Each structure stands twice: as structure tokens, then as C-alpha cells.
Amino acid sequence: MHMLNPHCGIDRDSRGVVRLTICNAGSLNILGTTVINHVREGIEALAADRDIRVLLIAGQSEKSMIGGADIKEMAGLDQRSAETFISGLRALCDAPRLFPAPVIARIPGWSLGGGLEFAAACDFRVAAHDAKFAMPEVRVGIPSVIQAALLPRLIGWSRARWLIMTAATIDAPTALNWGLVDVVAAQGALDAEVEKLVDALLECAPDALRSQKAMLRQWEELPLKESMDLSVGVFGQAYLTGEPQKLMGDFINRKR
Structure with a gap:
């Protein structure tokens, strides 16, 4: 230690x-x-x-x-x-x-x-x-x-x-x-x-987990509509990390 x-x-x-x-x-x-x-x-x-x-x-x-x-x-x-x-x-x-x-x-x-x-x-x-x-x-x-x-x-x-x-x-x-x-x-x-x-x-994508945690914390404070509005931009930003492209691609290829 x-x-x-x-x-x-x-x-x-x-x-x-x-x-x-x-x-x-x-x-x-x-x-x-x-x-x-x-x-x-x-x-x-x-x-x-x-x-x-x-x-x-x-x-x-x-x-x-x-x-x-x-x-x-x-x-x-x-x-x-x-x-x-x-x-x-x-x-x-x-x-x-x-x-x-x-x-x-x-x-x-x-x-x-x-x-x-x-x-x-x-x-x-x-x-x-x-x-x-x-x-x-x-x-x-x-x-x-x-x-x-x-x-x-x-x-x-x-x-x-x-x-x-x-x-x-x-x-x-x-x-x-x-x-x-x-x-x-x-x-x-x-x-x-x-x-x-x-x-x-x-098992979860690390950047997605960090984003999810931050968003959950914001959801605690925001009204429902603002929480949903916020999440649209966060969803789009996830694609800047490359995680969705890689992990969804892996999923599709596994299914073939």
C-alpha cells in the first residue's frame, strides 16, 4: 500500500x-x-x-x-x-x-x-x-x-x-x-x-460512465424538461470519445 x-x-x-x-x-x-x-x-x-x-x-x-x-x-x-x-x-x-x-x-x-x-x-x-x-x-x-x-x-x-x-x-x-x-x-x-x-x-465504457455520473448529479438539481434538454447534448458529445463507434461496431460484428 x-x-x-x-x-x-x-x-x-x-x-x-x-x-x-x-x-x-x-x-x-x-x-x-x-x-x-x-x-x-x-x-x-x-x-x-x-x-x-x-x-x-x-x-x-x-x-x-x-x-x-x-x-x-x-x-x-x-x-x-x-x-x-x-x-x-x-x-x-x-x-x-x-x-x-x-x-x-x-x-x-x-x-x-x-x-x-x-x-x-x-x-x-x-x-x-x-x-x-x-x-x-x-x-x-x-x-x-x-x-x-x-x-x-x-x-x-x-x-x-x-x-x-x-x-x-x-x-x-x-x-x-x-x-x-x-x-x-x-x-x-x-x-x-x-x-x-x-x-x-x-464492463461499461469508462467515458460513458463518467458522463453518466456527471449527468445524474445534474438531474438532481434540474427540472425534468431541462434534464432532458441537457441529455441531448451529452448524448452527442459521447460520439467525440469514439466509444460508441467502437463498442457498437463490436456488438454488430458479434451478431453476424
């Missing part, structure tokens, strides 16, 4: 799949300001590399990908420093959303608060059979904010309200049923399920 910085370890294979491991943040991978900044810097540095096909985010232990934000640090904040802290966490959670290639969250163990917000900002969430999820902020005197705003889009308003207003902990099967995660792995099969998803993404 190559260390980009003290909190980001990088493994890269010949397929263009990069695994970013969040390191040296305790067994639960807790997000204090230094960890937040280093992980954001690591993801942003990788974003410029067009040879990356898939980015996988993992934790150093099997207890968590990201357990949550650092309560010890947050307990000492005031209004101004609280806004600075949460703005840094927002920028970290934006990093996978803005990353050009698909991003997979590998989720064992606990995913709490800021850790769940980060997972929600990834494109795909693959959870272990015994993963647990919660938004416990209201129990320690703060609201759930920043990328918690993604939760109603993922799981609907009623379930998002339940999660963030009762601070309930839900298990992996419930998270799957709610649409909070995409896959729950059988016991011992988390990496195998991640690899199935990686293989599926590698």
Missing part, C-alpha cells in the same frame, strides 16, 4: 481500480479535522487521474469504513468553529460525489453520522451482513446536516425523518430494504460482493 498522506493508503491494480484505505484514525475510523482534510486531499488528488476506472473507499479495520465525526473535538466547538468544522466535513463528503469515476463505499461494522453522510455521497454502497447504521446527532445536541440532505432522496422522507429524528440504529437488512445500501454481502463475502460490482462497472 502506498501512502498518499498519513490517513490515505492507496492500492492500484492493472485494471484502473484504486482502493483508498482510510488509515490511522482509530479502530472505528473517526473523523477529526486532520483526518477530514487528509482524506479529502487524497480523493481530490486522485480525481485528476483519468486512468482510474473505479474508486473503492475502505477503512483500515473491519469495524467501520467511517465510524463518524470526532465527538471529542466537537464538544469543544463554539458557533464559529462549529461552522468551520462542519464545512470541512461537507467538503470531504462532496469529494466522492464530485469524483469523475464511480465510487464504491465498502461498509463493514458501524456507519454513524458523518460516516453515513459520506457513504450516502458515494455512488454505491456495499455493506457487510452485520453492518449497522444510525444518525445519532440529535442525541448529542446537534442536528444532522450537510450530506444528510441526500437521505430523503435515497430512502424517502418518512424513513429519513425516522432515521435522523429518532437516532434509531438499523441493521443491514433494513438498510437494504430501505434503499440505503445497494447490496448486503453474506457473512465473509463483503470483498466478493464488492468485486462483483467492480467487474460490472469495468
